[in-house]
Amino acid sequence: MAPPLAAAAAxxxxxxxxxxxxxxxxxxxxxxxxxxxxxxxRGRSQPAAAVPPPAAESSGSPLLEVRGLTASxxxxxxxxxxxxxxxxxxxxxHAIMGKNGSGKSTLTKVLVGHPHYEVTGGTILFKGxxxxxxxxxxxxxxxxxxxxxAPIEIPGVSNFDFLLMAVNARREKSGLPALxxxxxxxxxxxxxxxxxxxxxxxxxxxxxxxxxxxRKRNEILQLSVIxxxxxxxxxxxxxxxxDALEDVAIAVNGLLTPQNSVLMITHYQxxxxxxxxxxxxxxxxxxxxxxxxxxxxxxxxxxxxxxxALV
Ligand SMILES: Nc1ncnc2c1ncn2[C@@H]1O[C@H](COP(=O)(O)OP(=O)(O)OP(=O)(O)O)[C@@H](O)[C@H]1O
Numbered sequence: 001m002a003p004p005l006a007a008a009a010a011x012x013x014x015x016x017x018x019x020x021x022x023x024x025x026x027x028x029x030x031x032x033x034x035x036x037x038x039x040x041x042r043g044r045s046q047p048a049a050a051v052p053p054p055a056a057e058s059s060g061s062p063l064l065e066v067r068g069l070t071a072s073x074x075x076x077x078x079x080x081x082x083x084x085x086x087x088x089x090x091x092x093x094h095a096i097m098g099k100n101g102s103g104k105s106t107l108t109k110v111l112v113g114h115p116h117y118e119v120t121g122g123t124i125l126f127k128g129x130x131x132x133x134x135x136x137x138x139x140x141x142x143x144x145x146x147x148x149x150a151p152i153e154i155p156g157v158s159n160f161d162f163l164l165m166a167v168n169a170r171r172e173k174s175g176l177p178a179l180x181x182x183x184x185x186x187x188x189x190x191x192x193x194x195x196x197x198x199x200x201x202x203x204x205x206x207x208x209x210x211x212x213x214x215r216k217r218n219e220i221l222q223l224s225v226i227x228x229x230x231x232x233x234x235x236x237x238x239x240x241x242x243d244a245l246e247d248v249a250i251a252v253n254g255l256l257t258p259q260n261s262v263l264m265i266t267h268y269q270x271x272x273x274x275x276x277x278x279x280x281x282x283x284x285x286x287x288x289x290x291x292x293x294x295x296x297x298x299x300x301x302x303x304x305x306x307x308x309a310l311v
Contacts, residue, residue, distance in 0.1 A: 060090025063230050063261050064111075068122035070286075071110045080106045082286035083122070088230065091258040095272055096265050097296075098283035104265045107283070108232040112146045113139050127229070141173045143229030147219035147236055154206035159218065162206050163188060163225050170226060191224045194254070196247050212239035220251045227255070233264040237271040249274035 064086065071081040080103050088094055096104050110117050111124065113136035124131040131139060154162065160181075167187075168178040179187070192199055195217050207215050216236055223231050233252070237245055252262065252275055264275065272280070272294055282290040290296060 060092070060258065062087055062125075063090050063092075063127060064088040064263075065125040066111075066122070067124075069107075069110070069119065069124060070121040071106065071117045071119050074116055074118045079120070080117070080286050081110060084283075084286070084288055086281065086288060088261050088263060090229075090261060091256075092278040093256070093262045093264070093275060095277040095280045096263065096283050096288070097267065097280060102283045103286040104283050105234055106286075108146055108234050108263070108265065111139075111232060112136055112144055141170065144232065145223050145226065145228030145230070146232040146234070147216075147223060148234055151207050151215040151219050153208045153210075155208055157206050158203050159206050159221075160185075160188070160202040163202075163222065166222070166226050188221075188225055191221060191251075194247075195221055195224070195251050197221060213241065213244045216240055217244065217248060220248050224251050224255055227260075229260050231255070231260070231262045233262060235265055235267070237266055237268055245270065246274060 066084055066086040069081055069084040070079060072079045082103075084103075084107055086094075086107075096107070098104055106117065110119060111131070113131075113134065115136075119132050126139070126142060126144065129142070131142075131144075134142065164179065164181060164184045167184065171178060188202065189199065192202060197214075197217055201210075201214070201218065201221075204210075207218060210218060216239060220236065223233075231252075236248055236252075240248060249271070256262065262275070264271065264277070266272065277294060279291055280294055280296045281288045282296060
């Protein structure tokens, strides 16, 4: 069984039943942020440019190597992924587009080890290590982060405590000393500010009563606080108004380094205008059928998926 801290870290990036509210609740004691810590935000940290230049193709080392991946729904045996090939190198931003039901979300869920799916063939290497046999919490601690289309609530656990536990789980894995609440507050506060979130969200229970847009911002807060070598962002643009989308894009762009990468799923060009992908992939019937640059997305927007499938 995973140690509690590791499970807490994994819970940040997983909505699997393994990390349901009931399983997370005993792991984390609720602390209000110390009363002597002002909840007023301090000076803003420097925001990244809203619209960066197009991401260059990197010559970085492979971070994720997926070969011939097939996967099925565990309960029914229904095959969803039908032979996915995908390589993501350090420093690259990849976007996956495709019509509803083509398998985009399933791919990301399989990558994080969602228990509803079974890998039936192929390989997944993450930083050269076989991911398939790793537990979801091990994948999280190895540097995978996933923001879900519908982020879960965790009643009884404040955002602040949740983030602190997750950060300390990562630090423990790296042999770093745990942060105390006061120290952590100075880390998290500017990030809350950058995302234009009310600091009160830190003291609210994770996603409880949050609007759809607030949940999405909160997911990106988790990503920016915890960090990731590879962030899987499933439709972070859905339900966000124009301003919120820009705030989220600034936060994501601000996290990018030559070492880490993003795989984002979207239906909309507007996200690709704000977070410039190195590659855009089109998924159909559980496979990536085409890969190119952002112009593919434009073709999709103009011609629809049917014409792309016929190319
Ligand atoms: N646990 C499950 N049980 C049954 N069917 C499933 C399950 N998970 C995925 N599917 C089916 O697999 C197909 C792919 O689903 P998936 O969510 O990956 O699509 P998607 O490309 O992300 O779609 P969208 O753009 O609508 O979000 C769909 O037909 C879906 O109904």
